[in-house]
Amino acid sequence: MELHFLPTEEQAMLRDSVRRWAAGRDVRAAGDQQVDWAYGAEQGWLMAGLPEEAGGLGGSDADSAVIAEELGRALVRTGFVESGMVAAQLLLAIAPERAEEIAMGGVQPVLAHDEPGMRACYLNVTTRAENVEGGWKLSGRKSAIVGTPTSLVVSARMPDAAVGLFEISAEDAPLRSYETFDGRTGGELTLEATPAELLLVGKPAESALLEAIDRALVLESAEALGAMEAAFDMTRDYLMTRKQYGQLIGEFQALRHRIADMFIELEQARSILVIGLGGLAGSNPQERARLAAATRARVAQAGQFVCGQAIQLHGGIGVTDEYPVGHFFKRITAFAARHGGEARQVERFAELS
C-alpha cells in the first residue's frame, strides 16, 4: 500500500482556494446551503476525486479529503462529503451516463442506508424490496440522512435476500427533515411500499455500497480533522490572549501541557487519515474497510478530546452559543455518535484484522 504523507502542489493550491472561500464564513451558522452547493459544484469540489473520463478533475480521494478538511475547518453544514463525494460517486459508478448532471451539481444525491440501531453492522439491512406489477416498492425505515437531497440512493433487501440499491427522487420520498444538534439538516425516511427505481443488485451492489461507506468513514474523518484543527488554533490563540491572575493563561504549565496533549492527538488524527486514504486507494476491500474503521475510530477519539479540551481551556465563554468553539465540539460529538460510535469501529477493526 502506498501512502502519501505530503500534499502535492495541486492539493496545496486546492486547499488554499477552499480556505479563501471559507475564510469569511460565520462558523456558528449554516449559511445558505443552496448557494454553497452551487458554488462547490462550480469549483469542481464534487468531482475532485473522479477521473477525468468520468467528468471529474482527475484527482483522488486524497484531493477530496483536502477539500473536506477545509470544509470542516469552516464548519460548512452543506453535505458536500455525504452528497458530493460519497453518494454522487456511488451513483456515477452505477450510472456513468449521468456524469454531467451530477458533476454540475444538478442532482444532489444522498445515501439512505443507515437504519435505527444498525450501529455500523452495515449488512444488517432490514428494509425490504418487493416486486409489485413489474415495479419495485420499498418498506422500512432509514435514518441519519444528511442534507437536503434531490435524490435518495436507498439500500434494501431483495426478495432473495441479496442487497439491492434503489433510487427514489426526493419529491416522491416520505422524508422527514429535522435540524440536527450540530446545526445541520438531518432526515428519516419511513418507507411504506414506496415506489423506487432499481439501480444495482447482488454482489456488485454490495461492493459499491461498502466502498461508499468506507469513503464516507474516511472523508467525514477528514472533515472532522478540519474542525478539530480550527478548535485547536482558536484555543492556542486564546491561551496567548486571555489573562487571569495577572498573567496569560498560556503561561500556566498545566494548561501548556494540555495544549501539548491536544496537539499530540491532532497529529495522530492527521496521520491516520493518510492511512485511511491509502486504504481507499488500494485494491483490497477488506483492508480498505479495516483501515477506514481505524481512521474513523482514532479521529473520533482525538476529536472528542481536542474539542472537549478546547471548551475547557476557554472556560465560561466556551460553553456559549455565541462563541465559535462549542460549535466545533457539537460537530465532533455528532461525528463521533454516527456510524455506531468509535467503540464499534474499533470492534470492526478487530473483526477485520
Add this chain to the structure above:
Amino acid sequence: MELHFLPTEEQAMLRDSVRRWAAGRDVRAAGDQQVDWAYGAEQGWLMAGLPEEAGGLGGSDADSAVIAEELGRALVRTGFVESGMVAAQLLLAIAPERAEEIAMGGVQPVLAHDEPGMRACYLNVTTRAENVEGGWKLSGRKSAIVGTPTSLVVSARMPDAAVGLFEISAEDAPLRSYETFDGRTGGELTLEATPAELLLVGKPAESALLEAIDRALVLESAEALGAMEAAFDMTRDYLMTRKQYGQLIGEFQALRHRIADMFIELEQARSILVIGLGGLAGSNPQERARLAAATRARVAQAGQFVCGQAIQLHGGIGVTDEYPVGHFFKRITAFAARHGGEARQVERFAELS
C-alpha cells in the same frame, strides 16, 4: 448493608501498633518471614477478624483490613493476609477444633485454588479427586500460591463433579517454590495422584471457598491500599525536597496537578475498600462477590496509577532497586496481575450485577 466509614478507637490503636512494629523495616527486603509470622501470631493478627469463641479477638474483617493496610505500607512479604487471614479462617470454619493451633500460628495454611489460566473463573476447577482404596488422591496443577505454607488447602473436582476441599501437609506436597518479581515467595503445585485429606465437599465447600476468595480479594486490596499510601507519601515528600531549575519540583503546576490526581485515586481506593468490607460483613453471597470484585478492580486501577506516577515524579532515582518507590510499584503490579486482572474483575462485577 451497613458501612463503616470511620475507624473505631480499637482499630486506631491496632493501626498504631502495627505501624510502630513496621516502622523500622527496610521495605526493599523481605526480612525473616518466620520471625514475622511468629510475631504476628503473638500479636493476634491472625485472629483479629474472628469472634472470641473461635479463639479470635472478637473483631471483624475491618480489623484485619487495618492490619493488612499497615502491612502493605511496610511491604511486608510474609503471607499474613493469604495465610493468616484467608486460609486460616477458611480452615477454622471447617475445623473449629483446631482453633488454638491456628490462632497461635502453629499451622500456616494457604489456599491452593488458582490454576494456570483460571483467570478468576473461580469455579473452573480442573484438578481431579479420585477415591483410591478409601483414601483421596488429587491430580492437577495449582498456581499462584503465596508464602511458605505448612499446610495446603486444595480445591478439586470430586468424581460427581462437586467441589471438594482437601488438605495436604507441606511436606507431602510437591510444591515448587520460586521468588516472585515483587520479592515474595510463590509456589506451584503439580499433583499427580497425591494423597490428600478431605475437609469438606459439595455446596458447603463451594460456599466456604467463595467466601475465602472474596475475603482474599478485599483484604489483599487493603494491603495494596497501604502500599499505594506509602508510595504517595514518599512522592509528596520528594516534591517538597527535590530541586530542579532552581526551584522545588513541587512548585511546577503540572506536577502539582499530578499529585492531586494521585490523591484523588488514592481516596477512591480508600472509599471502595469500605464498600468491599461492607459486602464481607453482609449476608448476601452474590452481593459480597459483586462488591469484592468492584473493590479489587478499583484498587488495582488506582494502585497502578498512583505507584506508576510515584516512579515518574521521582525521575531516574525511581527506577532503581536501591530506592524504595519501585518496590511499591512491583507489589502493585503483581497485585493487579493476580485474580485475573482488573478487567476480569470488572467483568465479574458486571456478571454479578
Add this chain to the structure above:
Amino acid sequence: MGALGDEEFRAEVRAFIAAELPSDMASRTLLGYHPHKPDVEFWTAKLDKRGWAALNWPVEYGGTGWSITKRHIFDEECYLAGCPAVNPQAFHLVGPIIYAIGNEAQKNFFLPKIRSGEHFWAQGFSEPNAGSDLAALQTRAVREDDEYIVNGQKIWTSEAQYCDWVFCLVRTSTEGRKQAGISFLLVDLKAPGITIRPIIGIEGGHVLNEVFFEDVRVPVANRIGEENEGWTYAKQLLGAERTFSAVVPRCKGLAVRTRAIASRDGSKGRGKLIDDPHFARRLAQLEIELMAHEATLARVVAEEEAGVNQHSPTPSILKVKGTELLQKLGALAIEALGDSAIPDYPEADYLLDPPNDAPGAPAAYGVVSDFLYHRSATIYGGANEVQRNIIAAQLLRA
C-alpha cells in the same frame, strides 16, 4: 446501593414524593432539561408545607436540621424520582450566608421567602475579567449616605432571567490586596439600572445571563456583614457545599438511563448493545467509579459529622471526580444512542406535545442537551484546574 442506611427514612421520602409529585413534572425533570420555573415553584411550596424545603438549614431558621446523611438520602430520592430541584443559589448558597452572617432583619425578611419559593436568587460573582481569578472583580459600589451606588457587570449569572434577587461581590475599596475591599451585597433584580442580557448555551438553552449595573442604588441595610469583608463570606460559601458539587444523584440517574438506552431491542444490529461485552464492561467500569465516588462522599459526610479529617481537600476531590464522571457517563449515553442522538430535540415540542412523526427516539430526549450543558460542569464553581490547584496546595503545604 443504600450506602447510607436509614431505610425507614428513605421509605418516608418515597411515600411523600409518590403522593405529591405530578407525573408530568417528574418526566419533564427526568429528561434532564433545564428547570421549568412553575414546576420549581410548585414543588418548593409543597416541600415548604411539609417543612422539607430548607433541608440543609438549622431548625431555628425553618430548616429540617437533618444530618448530612439524611439530606443525602433525600436528595438522592428526589433526584431519581424526578422532583424539580429547588433554586440552588437560594437554598445552598445565600440562605446559609444570611443565617450565619446576616443580621436579624435580614434573616426575618429573606429566609421565609426563600423557603416558600417566593424569592428566587441568582449569584453575582464572576465578571468578564474575573473568572478563575475571582478576586480580580471590578464592579464598584460607592457609598452615598445609606445607599451604595453600584456600577459594573456580572456574567455567567444562572437563571437571572427569572430570579428576584441577586447576591453580589462588589468592590468597595481598591486599597490593599485584591481580596480585601470586596463587600457582599443583596440586590433586588427589579431595581432601576439593572439590565439582564441572556447568554444562550451551546445546548441551545437559556440558563446564563449577563447582568449590567448602571447606578443601581442598594440600601446599606442589604449588605451582609462588614464592609470589605465579603471575600471571607464568599469563601465560606464556596467551601460549604461538599455534597452538592459531587453530583452523585445526577450521575446515578444518568447511569441508570444509559443502561436503559443500551437495553433497547435492536440497539446493536438485531441485538442489544448492553449484550456487547465491551460496552457492558465500560458501563460497569463507570458504575464502579461512581460507587467509589459515592462512598467517598459518604465517607466525607461521616468525617464531617464526626468532626475528623477537616483539613483534607475533599470538597475539591468530590467536585473534580463528580463532574468528570458526569461527562464520561454523558458521552457513554450518547454512544448508546448512536444515530438517535443526532436530531436536535427542542424542549417544549417534545415534552408537552410530541408530534406523531417525531424523528429520532424518545429514549434520546434531553440526553445530548444535558451532555452539552454539562461541559460547563468542569468549568463553573471553580474550574477543575483550580480545584486541582487547591488540592495540591493542601497536600504540599510544608
Add this chain to the structure above:
Amino acid sequence: MGALGDEEFRAEVRAFIAAELPSDMASRTLLGYHPHKPDVEFWTAKLDKRGWAALNWPVEYGGTGWSITKRHIFDEECYLAGCPAVNPQAFHLVGPIIYAIGNEAQKNFFLPKIRSGEHFWAQGFSEPNAGSDLAALQTRAVREDDEYIVNGQKIWTSEAQYCDWVFCLVRTSTEGRKQAGISFLLVDLKAPGITIRPIIGIEGGHVLNEVFFEDVRVPVANRIGEENEGWTYAKQLLGAERTFSAVVPRCKGLAVRTRAIASRDGSKGRGKLIDDPHFARRLAQLEIELMAHEATLARVVAEEEAGVNQHSPTPSILKVKGTELLQKLGALAIEALGDSAIPDYPEADYLLDPPNDAPGAPAAYGVVSDFLYHRSATIYGGANEVQRNIIAAQLLRA
C-alpha cells in the same frame, strides 16, 4: 503494515538476517532482556562487514547513506527478527557529533572503531543534581597545559560497565548563563581516576551506573569543537534522533507478543483471552494507536526528507507517544499473562538452560522485566514532562 513501501529492500534485509543471525541470539533478544555484550559485538561485526553498521551515517564516514525511510525499514526488520541492537550511544549519539563537529584526527580514530564494534560508548550527561535541568551540571574540567583535569560525578550512565569510552558534558567555565561554560569531552573509561558503580534497576538488571571522576586527565585533543560550546553540540545531538525515540519497532513487537500471549489455549478459563471481546478491543485500540503513531513517524520522516515543516515539535511528540504506548502495551501483556507473570524469571537460568520444573510459563519470560525496565522510558532522554514543555513552547511562541 508496510507503511513505508520499498518491499524489495525489505526482502533483502530479511534475507541477510536469515542468513547471518544465529537463532539463540535472536531468541535471547526477542525475550526483551538487556543486551548481551558478546551478541552485540558479534552482530555489529557482521553488519560492519556488510557495510550496514552505521546506517544513519553519511557514506563518506562509512555509513549506508540510506534515506530515513530505508533506515526505518531496516530497524523494523532487525527488531522483529531479534537482531541485537548496536550500541546506540555510539551510533546514534556520539558518532554523528564526531563526524559533524569533530576534527579529522577524531574522525579517523573514532569512527572506524565504532563501526567495527571495537569501541562501545557511554553517555555522560546527567548528574545527581542535573536531571531534567541538565544545564545545572557541575562536573568540572580544569585545563592544565594540553590536558583537562576532570572531577565530578555522572549518573544514569547506561552500560558504562562494558563501554570503552564515555562522552561527557563538563563545566569549563562558571561565567555567564549556566548553558555557557560547558564543554564536550571524549573520555577513555579505562583512564586512571574513573570509578564505575553499578545501579541496579527495579527489574533487577544492571544497565545504569554512576561514574566518578577523580583527577582524570583528558587530552585537550579529545575535546569536541570549541571550549564552552558543548551545550550547542549536545542540543543538536538530542534533537536529531527522531526515529530512535519513537520506539515503533519495539511497540510493534510487543503488540505481536501480547496477541500471542492472549491466544494461548486456556488463557481464560477454558477458552482464550483473545476471544474475550473486551480484551480484544483494548488490544485493537492500542494497535490503532500504534498505527497512527507509526504513521506520524513516517510522516515526519517524509517531511524531513522533503525539508518541510521543520519547526513542528514532532520529535517530542514521537517520544511522548511512543514511550506511553510502550508502557500501555506492557501493562496489557502482563494482564494477558495473569498469574504467569508473577514468578521472577532470572535471565541466565531461563534463557540458556531452563530447568525442567520451571514455574510459570515460557510465554512470560522477559515480559515483566521489560515492562519494569521501561518505566524509565518516560523519564530518560528528557522526561515526558520536559517534552511537553518543549511542545508547548513551540506551539505558544508568539
